[in-house]
Structure formats: C-alpha cells, structure tokens
Amino acid sequence: xxxxxxxxxxxxxxxxxxxxxxxxxxxxxxxxxxxxxxxxxxxxxxxxxxxxxxxxxxxxxxxxxxxxxxxxxxxxxxxxxxxxxxxxxxxxxxxxxxxxxxxxxxxxxxxxxx
Amino acid sequence: xxxxxxxxxxxxxxxxxxxxxxxxxxxxxxxxxxxxxxxxxxxxxxxxxxxxxxxxxxxxxxxxxxxxxxxxxxxxxxxxxxxxxxxxxxxxxxxxxxxxxxxxxxxxxxxxxxxxxx
Numbered sequence: 305x306x307x308x309x310x311x312x313x314x315x316x317x318x319x320x321x322x323x324x325x326x327x328x329x330x331x332x333x334x335x336x337x338x339x340x341x342x343x344x345x346x347x348x349x350x351x352x353x354x355x356x357x358x359x360x361x362x363x364x365x366x367x368x369x370x371x372x373x374x375x376x377x378x379x380x381x382x383x384x385x386x387x388x389x390x391x392x393x394x395x396x397x398x399x400x401x402x403x404x405x406x407x408x409x410x411x412x413x414x415x416x417x418x
Numbered sequence: 419x420x421x422x423x424x425x426x427x428x429x430x431x432x433x434x435x436x437x438x439x440x441x442x443x444x445x446x447x448x449x450x451x452x453x454x455x456x457x458x459x460x461x462x463x464x465x466x467x468x469x470x471x472x473x474x475x476x477x478x479x480x481x482x483x484x485x486x487x488x489x490x491x492x493x494x495x496x497x498x499x500x501x502x503x504x505x506x507x508x509x510x511x512x513x514x515x516x517x518x519x520x521x522x523x524x525x526x527x528x529x530x531x532x533x534x535x536x
Contacts, residue, residue: 307461308461337523337524339523339524339526344427344528345528345529346422346424346508346510346526346527346528346529347462347508347524347526348526349522349523349524349525350523351523352522352523359522360522360523363523395461395462397462406464406467407464407524408463409454409461409462409463410461411460411461412461
C-alpha cells in the first residue's frame, strides 16, 4: 500500500519568504507527526496531531512555525519569514497513535533558505 | 526531559564481522525504546522496539538490542554484518506516559553511520 508522501521533495526559498510543506499520511492513520532534521543531527520533534487537533506542539521552535490538519488527514507545515537557520529536512510520520505505535516516516522535504 | 546519546557518529566494520552500536538514554520516567534505520536515499524505518517483557528484542534481519535499565542503555548488535546493512542508525525514546496522556513525539539520538567494508 501507499506510504507517507511529502511534497515538495525539495524547496529552495529566499530569506523572509513564506513556505508550505505538505504531508499525506497513510490512509486510516489518525496520528501525524512533524520532525526537523538538521545536517548531522537526528530528527527533532516539532508537533503531533491526533485527528484534527494538535495534541502536542511543544517542539515548534517559535511562532513562525505553524501546522494544520483540517480534515484529519493531510497536514501542512507553514513557516513564515523563513531564516537561513530553518534549512533542514522536514520529516512527516504517521501512525495509529498509541505509545506502542510504530511511526511510519515519509521521505522528507529538503528546505533550503538562501 | 529525555535525551539520547549515540557516542559513535561512524562505525566502520568489515563484512561478516560483529558490530555493536551504542545507545544510552536519560529520562525521569519509564520509556519505550526504538531503533530506526535509514538506508541510502530512503526514509526512516523501524528496525526494532522495546516496550515491555523480555529485555532482548530482535529484528527480522538479524539485529538485536538489549534493554538495560540499570545502565540506561539499549545497544544494537549484529553477530555478522552484510554490505546491505550500510545505513544510518538512530536510537529513539518515547515516554511511557506522555504529557497529554497519549503518544508524543520521539526523542532521537544523533545517529550512527554504519560503514561496511568489503
């Protein structure tokens, strides 16, 4: 079956611009996670959705970052006034949303802020 | 707060030799433990996980990891590696009970690049 998909695979933008990154989870998965992976680091948790609501957004670094999941399926991560330090691979994962759950990761979106 | 330490950023090993990738964690509560693997040009995928019960867990491709509570470790081992095991390996933890009462995000280590030499 289809896995988690993310679009675009690569995004290059200029400092100060707004970007949107999209995640399509595995069908039927109610849990959706966003992570950010900087070069040479492990993934860093950003936000977790259970259904349409953000159950835990404690990892969002500041108010320039926002994510939505209006219908409980596709999610969009939005970054305002991008900075060069936002350059990273943004990973999305989905799962059934329990503590024993396996998180299934997408291929990521590589964001480069010039 | 949780943290995960993978001391080795790179581990070179000859094909068919044994390997151990080290993982230590720190948490104020009980945790679940995971190893994820990222093969070249692929996404992260679960290799194995410890939830409860037997402290030794195994994957389908010959890896195993042992949960050691006293040493707060979850080292990954394989008795004989193959060239196809070349990948980045990430150790991760999740709180047994998340702040919101449900699943929260994983805390990952920085990863260990396993390099298999022929």
